[in-house]
């Protein structure tokens with residue numbers, strides 16, 4: 001008779017408990033979501049160093065050693081005479097593959113050497129310094145009804161950068177920029193100043209124009225100018241198969257055509273739109289003589305984003321937007337059409353996607369053969385091509401790295417790409433096939449973009465490369481003038497070790513990783529703190545669970561703001577992973593914190609603060625977990641083993657039964673949940689990342705050629721004292737690094753990077769040695785108020801010394817954050 005009411009009461013109690021638990025979980029979930037989105041560390045402001053050089057794509061952050069911005073030719077000479085080591089040269093920084101930078105180099109920022117030296121209006125000639133932009137020249141010559149003879153479509157580029165690339169525009173009856181250059185002045189590696197023209201030091205003239213800063217610094221140029229004239233725009237749409245004949249018959253030899261290009265529409269490229277500007281006497285429809293320098297571009301970047309984002313966007317552009325756009329009659333000044341600003345293309349953010357250019361030069365006779373090859377490659381690789389613009393160029397006048405040995409059509413490919421390593425690989429795949437397609441037709445490809453090509457491909461496209469290399473060896477015997485392009489292609493830079501680095505899968509890793517791994521490692525340090533806390537005999541309920549959550553998200557914020565200030569690009573895969581582990585830890589800690597401070601605290605009180613056998617088992621389990629995750633992924637840990645021990649070997653009954661039972665249930669819930677969650681994450685990670693990537697490669701310099709590697713470090717290749725080595729990643733890498741340093745080794749690079757994050761832990765009032773290191777910030781060691789974690793950014797060249805001096809400094813090495 002009594003059974004039913006008791007059962008009902010019990011059932012009601014279970015339901016209420018379930019409801020209470022449900023509410024706690026919902027609150028925890030909501031708090032987790034709020035934590036992720038509201039986390040913001042207002043106190044922390046990170047300013048990237050001025051020595052971090054990037055380019056417009058934001059894909060090539062490079063730390064140079066020092067930046068010098070010369071304001072005179074003498075200052076350029078002095079900069080070369082008074083410094084040693086590699087020198088890189090930057091103009092407008094619009095090249096897209098690191099052509100302006102080299103790690104740890106003296107970087108010459110040419111933008112302050114930007115004056116007009118002389119203007120000869122009658123002779124239509126101007127002498128300028130190299131840091132001046134086309135736009136700045138236009139401001140001066142427009143009032144004399146003069147125009148630049150050859151330049152790119154946009155006006156933001158510097159003269160020095162344009163000369164070194166030997167650029168072209170959309171001009172008819174012209175070609176590479178060299179055709180409009182009368183002479184240049186060059187400062188060579190020894191600081192001497194030479195004048196070079198087709199008749200004086202001609203080798204230097206034809207080497208430095210199109211020479212990508214490899215021979216010397218261009219400090220002055222004499223350029224021919226043209227008349228500023230009124231032009232009328234006309235357009236014709238036709239099948240791409242008819243374009244070549246149309247161009248030859250109607251455009252090529254018409255002296256009235258000033259600008260011409262043809263847009264080929266992706267993804268089929270079967271339709272071409274000829275857009276040409278003809279000299280005219282008609283009144284202008286655009287009154288401005290130049291586009292206002294402060295024009296705002298609101299819809300253009302959005303349009304590019306829309307077109308780049310979807311196939312329907314591309315369809316709409318071809319079939320609706322452009323047909324409408326070209327119905328307008330336009331008569332404008334030549335300087336107006338030549339004063340476009342790249343801001344017109346600039347997206348709101350390049351964090352997730354960036355936009356790039358690639359260009360292929362095809363002999364005019366082979367135009368029709370190239371189209372199907374191009375279409376096939378883009379389709380095969382699903383390349384996100386927004387536009388292909390065809391331009392025409394007459395042959396080069398003789399530069400060593402001429403991209404137009406004969407008359408060519410230039411195919412300018414504008415595309416969108418993501419920023420993960422996989423995205424870069426995808427662009428590499430189609431880019432290199434396009435190079436082969438171009439060279440198979442006797443053509444070439446353009447060098448100012450992402451550097452994917454091999455030396456063989458470069459030599460096939462630029463058959464006089466060996467002459468350029470021989471000249472460089474003569475005028476720059478110390479190989480001072482460097483950048484990422486020449487690092488990849490100049491044979492003396494490709495020694496045996498460099499070839500091995502390039503061929504070793506996984507050698508190069510993104511620098512942003514060293515920062516982004518910091519919060520991930522916090523989830524190693526925090527369990528160590530927890531294990532220490534439990535072992536110290538303190539009440540588990542007092543552990544700072546909520547402060548730990550806060551610390552995780554603070555670190556997450558800080559490293560993300562460093563990564564974005566350094567413009568590393570958004571490593572969305574990794575950041576998503578940090579969010580996932582952060583969210584699950586937040587949820588776990590909210591639940592655990594709420595539980596421990598209420599029920600846990602109560603049962604601990606019932607046991608009079610004594611540890612039960614279950615408490616001791618929990619302590620051991622957390623200690624083993626903390627040790628395990630130092631060198632392996634957390635989800636590989638065998639959580640179930642401790643449950644077996646708990647239920648199989650630990651007596652159920654005994655002293656302090658309430659605490660025993662509660663700890664048993666609590667631990668079963670925790671480790672049972674983790675067993676299941678670990679299986680899920682393990683499966684997801686195997687599916688997402690495939691094969692295990694557990695080694696890291698780096699280059700060290702041994703004290704002597706015979707010094708053996710310490711345990712855990714394998715030599716991949718050695719050249720004298722320099723060795724490419726490998727070690728297991730994560731915890732074992734820190735151990736390897738410490739052993740190498742102790743054995744007297746120094747580090748050249750780690751995974752191709754020359755900066756690495758290190759944390760050191762010690763008394764709050766003691767700083768680690770500062771040589772070659774910069775303190776990024778402090779991180780709290782929550783369970784111990786007197787101890788602080790110093791998060792340092794260390795030059796790899798100083799890493800060995802730092803690791804050797806740390807032990808005596810009273811600050812302990814915690815971790816070296818591999819990539």
Ligand SMILES: Cc1cc2nc3c(=O)[nH]c(=O)nc-3n(C[C@H](O)[C@H](O)[C@H](O)COP(=O)(O)OP(=O)(O)OC[C@H]3O[C@@H](n4cnc5c(N)ncnc54)[C@H](O)[C@@H]3O)c2cc1C
Nearest residue numbers: 089091092093094095152153158160161164167168213218
């Ligand atoms: C949106 C966009 C549109 C473009 N359109 C065109 C186009 O229509 N036609 C075309 O041909 N190209 C085009 N380009 C490519 C562009 O012309 C090159 O990237 C050019 O180098 C940009 O000039 P810069 O001043 O930014 O040069 P930077 O990128 O700063 O430098 C380019 C190279 O020149 C070297 N250099 C710079 N200054 C000197 C100096 N004083 N002495 C010696 N070496 C020096 C650098 O070391 C580097 O190797 C385009 C690029 C972009 C981003």
